[in-house]
Amino acid sequence: MTVSLSAELWPDVQPDAARRLMLAAVESFAARGYHATTTRDIAAAAGMSPAALYVHFPSKAALLFAISRNGHEQTLTLVESVAGGDEPPRERMRKIIEDFVAWHARRHTVARVVQYELQALPEQEYAVVADLRRRIENLVREVIAEGVEKGEFTVGDLRTAARAVLSLGVDVARWYSDRIGKTPKALGREYGELVLRMLGAGI
């Protein structure tokens, strides 16, 4: 069960032991916060020895970095795969928001670590993640700018608009739970409509 969940969350991470440690880290950070979690806690949660953990990750910070970078890479990929397409900007924006919101809802526990523990990253690792974040924000801003140019969107400040759009998606990770009775996909669709309106798409 845990094995298949971790493979689903991080399909591009190998070997499986590394994924299991990442999942155990996410669960431990969620339960008691990053700072209060020890590598011993994480190894125990993964059913491994501390020594086995160090084979894959030299430190707790390295685990946080792996989770954070991978999460940002996944969201960058989903934005990238749509942002440069041929569809009208409003259709691209709708798709980006649907996917971005669904990702943060579906993976809300992982996403909380990805989005809320940035300050715990060491400086160099933080720089890598900050670059991924900039790329995501730039892509979203470019789609909005293109929409404005083509008369599809009307916004006051491009930077504020891009930030608000992403902010709305990120915050889903904070409040989403399976109990709200709405699937990640359904929520993504509703948010797609809300965001298009926010950008003055006049729907």
Place this chain on the structure above:
Amino acid sequence: MTVSLSAELWPDVQPDAARRLMLAAVESFAARGYHATTTRDIAAAAGMSPAALYVHFPSKAALLFAISRNGHEQTLTLVESVAGGDEPPRERMRKIIEDFVAWHARRHTVARVVQYELQALPEQEYAVVADLRRRIENLVREVIAEGVEKGEFTVGDLRTAARAVLSLGVDVARWYSDRIGKTPKALGREYGELVLRMLGAGI
């Protein structure tokens, strides 16, 4: 300096030593997370002895509760003071968002504790805060509903709309910093416009 800051953050908390402890707690939680912070850390940060801390707060959880409840009461007050007014719903909504966003920007360090450490609250204390949250969300939903009734707003799902509006404001606490070169008030105004559009107010 610290004394005046804590008085500004919690004008209705007495005596000053309690406010100083709340401020020291916010700073300690921000630096290393709630779980990794000890009452000893907080007392030291406030320049007090652990015994002096216990005079005002019986536990770390009591401090978290004081910060969380007070923050929720402050935001409830600002929503309440506008929600039931005589102005058209769109003007009330604009004012609510301007104030709510400015509050989360101006007090972003306190607001992060208020918004992101709910799970660490003991059950009874959580219930008190959850009730305040429900009241805030209900007021916002009622203003939206009134706007829909009067033909000022058009929304798909009332609950999703209210949640998205508040979510946008809450997330400001996560990313806002003084370095973005935009005052809390200016950001509030921009967000007021974005939210009215999101609600289909056709501005």
